[in-house]
Amino acid sequence: MEGVGTKESVLIEILLTRPNTDIKEIVVCYQKNYGRSLEKDIMDETSGHFKRLLVSACQGNRTELSPEQLQKAATQGVESVIDRNLAREDAQKLYQAGAKKIGTDESAFLQVMAVRHYYQLRATFEEYHRLAGKDILSAVKGEMSGDLEDGFKALVKCAKNRPQYFAERLHKAMAGFGTKDSTLIRVIVSRSEIDLQDIKDEYRNMYQKSLHDAVSSETSGDYKKLLLGITGP
CATH class of the missing domain: 1.10.220.10 (Annexin)
Structure with a gap:
């Protein structure tokens, strides 16, 4: 959250889509790496109901099934x-x-x-x-409007169909001028051993194109080889 502005979309993607165990590990690692409380930084960098939404997520308050x-x-x-x-x-x-x-x-x-x-x-x-x-x-x-709207939309989409939400994130990362490499890397790597195949299936259904072909056309070099090695055919 350093630098000019806070990347709210990244906070939403990470904090509002992960299970409590992941959130708790993220909180611990954040404190260890930066010497600061993630919850406090969120409170300092965001405001209003959006802040309350992220703080609640940061605390791991969601009920989960055993x-x-x-x-x-x-x-x-x-x-x-x-x-x-x-x-x-x-x-x-x-x-x-x-x-x-x-x-x-x-x-x-x-x-x-x-x-x-x-x-x-x-x-x-x-x-x-x-x-x-x-x-x-x-x-x-x-x-709703603004960041709060984006946060609640992410929650709704994840509750309905989490792989579809991440397929949409990947598509937006590669749409338009330039590719948002950090989003591409974060989603593909973090979901690689969880539900990447489901995300690939949803991506093809939503955009009539394989994730492999989309990544191949938007990246190059060793970076391209690395991502395609993870996504597979």
Whole structure:
């Protein structure tokens, strides 16, 4: 976060998409490498509800499913690990805080979207659509702005389909004039042993082009060889 301005998009990508264990490791490594608290730096460099969103993420406050619950979801279905009544209550809370009033109560969005696990959020988004007649992403775009909007959109997209979110990040990194190499490296390397194949599948579905071909056309030399070695065909 040093230098002129803070790269909010990087903070969003890293802090709002990782599990609590990763966040805790990042916090420890940040303190070790820079001799400063990541949470304090975020508080100094950001403001308002966006600051609250990042600080909450930095503290690892999101509820997460245990390995046993994840196995249960895989064998018995997602409904076995969500609370449908809570999803309806949260959807009502979001509706009351946004679409049903003049102005937006961002705190209500924080209370729901910064702490529920992703399966629960998906259920909440389903209930919100039934209640409001529109997708939660449309609501966020209509009710928020700036960095806070970008943060909540990232949360929604990750809750719905995390590989799709990262496929979009990669596409934007290579779109237009110049390539955002730091984003390209960070996403490909950090997801290489997690869900890179899923990201590749989503990339092809979304952009009718393989990630391999996209990276090949936007990079060169040893850098190109390195990235293609990770992404594979």
